[in-house]
Amino acid sequence: MDTYDYIIIGAGSAGCVLARRLSDNPGHKVLLLEAGPPADTFWVHTPAGMAKMFFHEQFNWNYHTEPMPRLRQRRMYWPRGRGLGGSSAINGLVYIRGHRNDFDHWAHLGNPGWSYEDVLPYFKKMEHNERGGDSYRGENGPLWISDPVVRHPSSYDFIESAAQLGIPRTDDLNGALHDGVGFMQHNIRKGRRHSAYMAYVEPVRHRRNLSVRTGCQVQRILFENQQAQGVEVIEGGQRRVVKAAREVILSAGALNSPQLLMLSGIGPAAHLRQHGIPLVLDAPGVGQNLQDHFYLHCSYRCTPGSSYNREISGMRKYWQGLRYLVTRGGYLALGSSQVAAFVKSRPEEAYADLQISFRPMTFTYHPNGVIAVDPVPSMAASVYRLRPKGSGSITLRSADPMQAPVFTPNFLSDPEDIHAMIQGIRRIREIMSTGPVAARVIGEHLPGPGVQTDEQMLDFMEKHGNSAFHPAGTCKMGRDPMAVVDERLRVRGVERLRVVDASIMPMVTSGNTNAPTMMIGEKGADLIAQDAIAL
Structure with a gap:
């Protein structure tokens, strides 16, 4: 038996x-288990390959939510990375830490050690920012953080128009001023995606004390006297047990970590009894507090030079492909969005509760799974609520680990979220109708000029709103009865088991979630080292 x-x-x-x-x-002696395959392909490494990964059968779990009454009974698609690097191998590569108040709020909720001043050193530790280091940025870490290799003129104009409306310019959305408008940075190294695997594991894969196994589906965590002893896995079609001498660490993500806890007997007692799972610990918070960013896409037809749609479609896309192969530059080396504006939906908000993202191109998801660049020149701006009031849940569909859980995100279940999103649409329209970017606009395509009243905007959201794919919070950290882990990320009520991923966030961060998830990994590793069990 492996140990x-x-x-x-x-x-x-x-x-x-x-x-x-x-x-x-x-x-x-460390073992890293991954259910998916190695992720060493051209389209994984190419930033623009995110479109190829969106419905990928090998590298994506391809989840769906339950039908949502508030969204016309739609089942929403929910991609999640499956393979070495997880979602960092298929996402839009945006590197946003979140607002400093997010982390101060975590600490205020009873989680000492998680304030902004506490976590900033971990962000800096993981970063190699191509701009160099300063009091906010790191420069010697494994993860490469870079600026867009192409800064489109339309992006500059969007920033200028937002500034004309009083939104402060910021040169670093992860620096001193988060609430403002500016270019985003991405985890891209020399034109290639720099996933968590490529940054952290690939350079040390040769270590004799590190084993990485792919194609290993963990069935459950094994316990004895309330102590985690190891895991049961299916590998190569064979069921086997692997023992842990010190700790088992669950980092399967906000959708899969609560599922595995429940399959292992840790969760709401009545729910586990319903599925015939022997109870290890009654933990009512497991799978609750599901948070995500509800996302709305707006698009504008524009003058030909205002968009790069034509440059990455038709015959021109082959030129861009050759350009990328030769130089690792051009439009294929860009992340999903160029610019972000963090703004308030109403003056009384303590800090920005909306993220507006801009890109000088558009694409359409077709029912057959194809993602195609739109044929006419267009620009896009999207918005989502950063700190949603509504929350959902993850529950088991069955006791079979191979069946996906039941995802119920409850989007738009709170009136404040609806109001904020409506204000977000109005804010996008305000920016896009202000010079200089207004001179590039020919007409609004989505939501369209016929959508004006609050009722019409809500109707549009119900039909077209989507997830920003930032699930968090389902094994939250804290001290209240629904908390699953403590501030050292130890699962409350058992020993030698931790959860270290986005599921521990008490409240989802204000922005894209990949950067704070990696920070949680850095801090979690430190906590584990400090608490090492003496054998």
Whole structure:
């Protein structure tokens, strides 16, 4: 029977960080388990390949929510990374930490050690920012953070129009001023995606004390006397047990970590009895507090030079492909969006509660799974509520680990979220009708000029709103009865088991969630090292 000091379940954004940091100590024998395959293909490495990954059968779990009454009974598609790097291998590569108040709020909720001043050193530790280091940025870490290789003129005009409306310019959305408008940075290194795996694990894959296994579907965590002892996995069609001498660390993500806890007997007692799962610990918060950013897409037809749609479609796309192969530059080396504006939906908000993202191109998801660049020159702006009031849940569909859980996000279930999103649409329209970007606009395509009243906007949201794919909070950190882990990320009520991923966020961060998830991995590794069990 295999035995390791630490077993990490999930080679995603947090799990890869943990594998690197825990194996830095040559005395630790570390096992990293991943259900998916290796992710070493051209389209994984190419930033624009995110479109190819969106419905990928190998590298994506391809989840769907339950039908949502508030959204016309739609089942929403919910992609999640499956393979080395997890969602960092298929996402839009945007690097946003969140607002400093997010982390101060976590600390205020009873989680000492998680304030902004506490977590800033971990952000800096993981970063190699191509601009160099300063009091906010890191420069010697494994993860490469870069500026867009192409800054389109339309993006500059969007920033200028937002500034004309009083939105402050900021040169660094992860620096001193978060609430403002400016170019985003991305986890791209020399034109290639720099996933958590590529940044943290691939350079040290040769270590003798680090084992990485793909194609390993963990069935459950094994317990004895309320202590995690190891895991049961299916590998190569065979069921086997792997033992942990020190700890089992669950880093399967906000959708899969609560599922695995419940399959292992940790969760709401009545729900586990319903599925015939022996109870290890009655933990009512497991799978609750599901938060995500509800997303709305707006698009504008524009003058030909205002969009690069034509440059990456038709015959021109082959030229761009050749350009990328030769130079690692051009439009294929860009992340999903160029510019972000963090704004308030109403003056009384303490800090920005809306993120507006701009890109000088548009695309359409077709029912057959094809993602195609739109044929006419167009620009896009999207908006989502950063700190939603509504929350949902994850529950088991069955006791079969191979069946996807039941996802119920409850989007638009709170009136404040609806009001904020309506204000977000109005804010986008305000920016797009202000010079200089207004001179590039020919007409609004979505929602369209016929959508004006609050009722019409709500109707549009119900029909077309989507997820920004930032699930969090389902194994939240805290001290209240619904908290699943403590401030050291230990699962309350059992020993030698932690959760280290986005599921521990008490409140989802104000922005894209990949960067804070990797920070959680960095801090989690430190906590584990400090708490190391003496054998």
